[in-house]
Each structure stands twice: as structure tokens, then as C-alpha cells.
């Protein structure tokens with residue numbers, strides 16, 4: 039089953055002393071916390087750990103699909119609001135493969 043909402047959490051890590059990365063700013067821990075919060079509330083939200091989302095200087099970065107919203111500089115204090123906003127979204131029917139038009 040596909041979740042109605044996916045939160046893609048960038049967990050890219052760079053090891054250079056001057057190159058910022060989301061994992062270097064704690065995104066892996068944030069992803070763990072989000073996973074626990076979503077499970078606790080049994081929300082139809084999937085947490086997916088992603089590669090770089092191109093917003094390294096403003097990380098930790100997260101994208102919400104299918105709305106294509108992006109959250110930047112996410113901290114522990116933001117997680118409850120992000121989860122609440124996911125819960126407030128209307129449930130969306132995701133097309134099953136049988137519902138898709140044939141490939142061109």
C-alpha cells in the first residue's frame with residue numbers, strides 16, 4: 039500500500055570541514071524522530087530518507103510529496119508542526135498501476 043503523503047528527509051552527508059550537509063546537521067536523528075511520531079499517531083505518512091535535495095546550505099531539508107512543499111532548516115521544534123500539518127491534509131487516493139493510462 040502506498041502512503042498518501044511522503045516526507046523525503048535528506049540524509050546526505052559530506053565530510054569536508056566547510057561543506058554543509060543535512061546529515062551533518064542532524065537530519066538522520068530528525069528522520070528517526072519523525073518515524074516514531076508518525077507511527078505513534080498511525081498516520082498515513084511515509085518517511086523516506088533521500089539523497090541531496092540541492093538545498094545543502096539551508097538544511098536539514100525535507101520535501102513533502104505529492105504537494106512538493108519543502109521545509110528548510112528543520113529543527114526538533116519544527117517536527118510537531120510538520121506532523122500536524124501532514125495529519126491535516128485530506129486523504130488522497132493514489133492511483134494504482136491499473137488506473138494509469140497506457141504508456142505512450
Ligand code: FES
Nearest residue numbers: 048060091093094
Ligand atoms: S545535503 Fe541535504 S540538501 Fe544537500
